[in-house]
Amino acid sequence: MHEDTPFTAARRLRALLAATILVFCGGAAFAQSGDVPKAPAPGTSGFTATERGPSLPFVGTQPVTLSAQLTAESPELSRGLIWRIFKPEAGDDGKLPLVMAEQGGTRTFDLAPGSYLVHAAFGRAGATKRISVGDEPRTENFVLDAGGLKLNATLAGGSRLAPAKVRFDILEADEGSDGERAMIAPQVRPNSVVRLNAGVYHVVSYYGQVNAVIRSDIRIDPGKLTVATMEHKAAQLSMKLVRAAGGEAIADTAWSVLTESGDVVRESVGPFAAMVLAEGDYTVIANNRDRIYQRSFTVKSGQDEDIELITSRDLADIGADGTEKAPVE
Known part of the structure; x- marks a missing residue:
């Protein structure tokens, strides 16, 4: 067995931390917009973070104050952060044990002496540090570069x-x-x-x-x-099969829309076929009661259109050039 070099060991630790954070986020990415995900406490599926008021530290612990900035020149973030503190050694389940988690801005945690991995998340931006807690209070700042x-x-x-x-x-x-x-x-x-x-x-x-x-x-x-x-470069299209121009759409119609090269881009069943299509040339095929009707058309960006396929034999298929064709039996 080969011993890990410092580089491979660090890479392995980063991968383990990333996998652990995904587990605590329920397998999903961090929230967007102004939303902040709630990280779960150890042994639970979720937690509701609360603002912590002044409190006495636990015996044998030291206060560790954590803050973060978007850049080295920007002010400290006052909200929207998720702080997660892990033990650096994986537990029996192969994950890094979560020690504490809170949300907000700058936070102070009471930690027992030892080594920890601290992850600061701001939306989908984040940074991780390994810190060592001794017998004195300490302050750590994270520059997220976000x-x-x-x-x-x-x-x-x-x-x-x-x-x-x-x-x-x-x-x-x-x-x-x-x-x-x-x-x-x-x-x-x-x-x-x-x-x-x-x-x-x-x-x-x-x-x-x-x-x-x-x-x-x-x-x-x-x-x-x-x-x-x-x-x-696209447009909204609505298609219907009718017995005469301007008539009611016929129910139970199977629709297929094909590109100029014959590739099927959409299939559906119903009286209408409504969709957004990219610019280009298409053919729409309507199948109703074992009869097939088709029509070619061109989509131009921004030109929404209603397309009718008419079941009358002499108007069943109107091509893009205006030529009228009989339905395909």
């Missing part, structure tokens, strides 16, 4: 999109050995402020639930709020 990211999306031309139809994923910029990027913050809402360590992140913007997807690498600077707006 900033914020606020995301929005528009259509080409600047039209703002409905927030309910837009979501963002924030991932690491670099791909792993498997070719995938690690997820940092999934399903982020527009206008939410996500706290992140400084660096470059890969952001994916989704408009609707089909193929209106765009990507961008965005840099976060320490101590600053980065506001980024991503531009989609």
Whole structure:
């Protein structure tokens, strides 16, 4: 068996700490916007952190005051922090035992002499230190080197999109050995402020639930709020099968939407097929009572459209060029 070098031992410890913090967060990433996750106390699934008033230290303990800043030049953070203090040796379950946890700003903990790992989390930004407690009070400051990211999306031309139809994923910029990027913050809402360590992140913007997807690498600077707006080229489409132009939609219709190359991008069943599609050429196929109707159409950014497929034999299929075709039997 090979002995760990100081480097590999430190790396192993960091990995163990990261895994332990994920367990205490319920396997989820830290909260975004102004929300602060509540860390659980040892042996429980959760805890409600409270502001601690002045109290006498326990016998044999020393006060350790912890504070954090976004940058070395910025003021101390007064709220939004999660402090977690761990023993540095893994327990029988393979996790680092949690000694104390609180939320807020600067905090003072009464700790027995010994070695500890202290993790400061501010949203999804964080920093870890190993500290040693002796026979005197001590103070530790954390410089998080963190900033914020606020995301929005528009259509080409600047039209703002409905927030309910837009979501963002924030991932690491670099791909792993498997070719995938690690997820940092999934399903982020527009206008939410996500706290992140400084660096470059890969952001994916989704408009609707089909193929209106765009990507961008965005840099976060320490101590600053980065506001980024991503531009989609897409439109909202609503499709229905009718017996005559302007008629009622026919129920129990199976829908398939295909790209110009024939790839299926969406399938559904119902009187209507409503979706957001990226710019491009498509074909919609409606299947009702073993009869098939189809129509080709072009999506242009920002031009929402209602598309009708008409069951009359001479109007069943209207192509993008206006040519009328019979339904496919």
